[in-house]
Amino acid sequence: MSNQKKRIVIITGAGIGIGAATAKAFGALGDHVVVTDILEAEGRAVVEAISAAGGSAEFHRYDVRSTAATDALVADVEARHGRIDVVVANAGIAHRTKLADLTDEKWDLTFDIDLKGIFRLVRAAAPGMRARRSGAVVALSSIMGVAYGWDEHVHYSAAKSGVVGLVRGLAVEMARDGVRVNGIAPGYIRTAQLLSEENSLGPAAAEKAAEFIPMGRLGTGEDIADVAAFLASDSARYMTGQVLVVDGGLLVGRY
Numbered sequence: 613m614s615n616q617k618k619r620i621v622i623i624t625g626a627g628i629g630i631g632a633a634t635a636k637a638f639g640a641l642g643d644h645v646v647v648t649d650i651l652e653a654e655g656r657a658v659v660e661a662i663s664a665a666g667g668s669a670e671f672h673r674y675d676v677r678s679t680a681a682t683d684a685l686v687a688d689v690e691a692r693h694g695r696i697d698v699v700v701a702n703a704g705i706a707h708r709t710k711l712a713d714l715t716d717e718k719w720d721l722t723f724d725i726d727l728k729g730i731f732r733l734v735r736a737a738a739p740g741m742r743a744r745r746s747g748a749v750v751a752l753s754s755i756m757g758v759a760y761g762w763d764e765h766v767h768y769s770a771a772k773s774g775v776v777g778l779v780r781g782l783a784v785e786m787a788r789d790g791v792r793v794n795g796i797a798p799g800y801i802r803t804a805q806l807l808s809e810e811n812s813l814g815p816a817a818a819e820k821a822a823e824f825i826p827m828g829r830l831g832t833g834e835d836i837a838d839v840a841a842f843l844a845s846d847s848a849r850y851m852t853g854q855v856l857v858v859d860g861g862l863l864v865g866r867y
């Protein structure tokens with residue numbers, strides 16, 4: 613595939629977990645993947661893996677909390693590649709904090725990354741996408757944002773619910789300009805986030821949870837990556853403003 617034909621895809625939080633799997637999936641599709649993360653070694657390893665598999669990728673150390681860094685990233689990618697075709701806004705944190713300990717700072721940190729981080733990058737990439745009348749955004753919500761309540765994660769649930777509203781508003785505002793905006797609400801996916809004893813289920817409870825998932829297993833990063841690839845593709849050309857639940861049947865299961 614010639615360089616002109618490659619889509620230019622920016623993925624945040626792409627050093628590990630769902631983001632890394634998504635970067636590799638887009639790399640395998642023949643896209644040029646801009647792998648970004650605050651985890652430098654992990655991000656560079658993802659670029660190496662994509663390159664080793666015959667794909668095309670580059671790494672940027674990028675913190676979604678910075679507006680200046682966001683604008684600089686978008687300007688740099690557009691200057692060198694001419695455009696941005698796809699944004700996968702995946703970076704996120706889920707810190708366990710009891711309501712009694714949920715300070716303004718802790719609330720703001722989660723919102724700054726999980727919700728405002730998406731807004732910042734879309735705001736920066738939107739003018740170019742609209743000018744070319746072409747673009748797709750995929751944002752990561754969670755089942756904790758669309759259906760479940762999560763104790764000691766009120767800030768996370770609220771931010772992930774906010775992603776649903778963000779997706780809807782952006783979708784309508786940019787629909788006539790040829791830019792589509794959709795989201796994914798993953799269930800229990802086997803990543804560092806889920807396996808954190810401190811902040812989420814931890815390994816033992818994750819295995820226990822798997823028993824309650826109708827499909828009988830936890831999800832993988834690849835399970836989410838393939839849906840992100842679909843949402844970003846022309847196969848989803850008439851879809852915008854939607855958040856797809858990808859959870860192995862967890863929400864519709866009855867126990």
Ligand SMILES: NC(=O)c1ccc[n+]([C@@H]2O[C@H](COP(=O)([O-])OP(=O)(O)OC[C@H]3O[C@@H](n4cnc5c(N)ncnc54)[C@H](O)[C@@H]3O)[C@@H](O)[C@H]2O)c1
Nearest residue numbers: 625628629630675676702703704754798800801803804805
């Ligand atoms: N794992 C799950 O079960 C699950 C379920 C629902 C939603 N999600 C969401 O999917 C996304 C990916 O989750 P994951 O499970 O792969 O998590 P993870 O913890 O494995 O990876 C998160 C990534 O985000 C990056 N990140 C964190 N703060 C950042 C910042 N300020 N700037 C840039 N990057 C930053 C991390 O460095 C890491 O690479 C998150 O938004 C998460 O909330 C995950």
